[in-house]
Amino acid sequence: MENSERDFLDRRTLLRSAALTGIALGGAALGMGTASAATAPTIYGCSAWGARPPADPLTVLPHKAVRILIHHTDTPNSTDYSQAHAFALARSIQNHHMDDNHWSDTGQHFTNTRGGIVMEGRHNSLSTLRGGTEIVRAAHCPGQNDIAIGIENEGNYMATQPPAKLWNSLVTLCAYVCDQYSISPNAIQGHRDYVATDCPGDVLYRMLPQLRRDVASHLGG
Known part of the structure; x- marks a missing residue:
């Protein structure tokens, strides 16, 4: 990963314009069944939304994520809830x-829109999440990119x-x-x-x- 990806991510410089039962791979939602406690949501993979290929090889690390970091995109609060948007x-x-x-x-692992549409952000985030034993190195928060799943909320x-x-x-x-990843809901934190x-x-x-309470309830306690 280039050094710039480890630098402080100033949210105010983020983009200011433009804005539950399967995983989208290869451009289509594929049924994943259920996890032990949580049903897999629909997540649209990079190919589904037309992602460019990474500029450089990405690093997949041989360990689980230990927490989730919540972000917002700092973009307009759009009322367009469509898939196209x-x-x-x-x-x-x-x-x-x-x-x-x-x-x-893309810096974050996943992007969640105001219309409730979830997409893979950085390539390999979806496959490593599905495997549950690895994490792709991201660029959403210094010091956390190797161990925390970053979720951007539009x-x-x-x-x-x-x-x-x-x-x-x-x-x-x-x-x-x-x-x-066997993460406690208590390990959901903010940027x-x-x-x-x-x-x-x-x-x-x-x-x-x-x-955290709602996630714990979703997991059955």
Whole structure:
């Protein structure tokens, strides 16, 4: 991974424009069945939303993730909840991260939209999550890129609550990640817990205790 990917990610320089039963691989949702406690959500893979190939080889690390970090994209709170909008958002984020930040690929592992559509961010995030024993090195938070799953949530949540569709898909995704990697819901944290940043927004950050409770409930306790 290039050195720039380890640098502080200033959320205010993030993109300002453009914005439950299978895993999308190869451009289509493929049924995954159920995990031991959490049902696999629908996650659209990189090929589904038209991702560019990584600029450099990505590193897959031979260990599990130990926590989840919650982010917001700091993009407009769009009311377009369509799949077309979600895919366009994923492409624009990747373009920003690769062309402006000069990273190998999208920085985060997964992107969750205001319409409740979940997509793979960095290549290999989906296959390693499904395997549950490895993690692809990301670029969403210094010091955490090798051990934490980064989830970007579309929008700005400094003063606004996330819509129900986003919240519900976030709970389901976090529950599946926790189940796959044997992560406690108590290990769901915010970006600002590790870096001096507004991310994931004051409102969403205050909702993290509820997120942990909802994920625990989703996992059956």
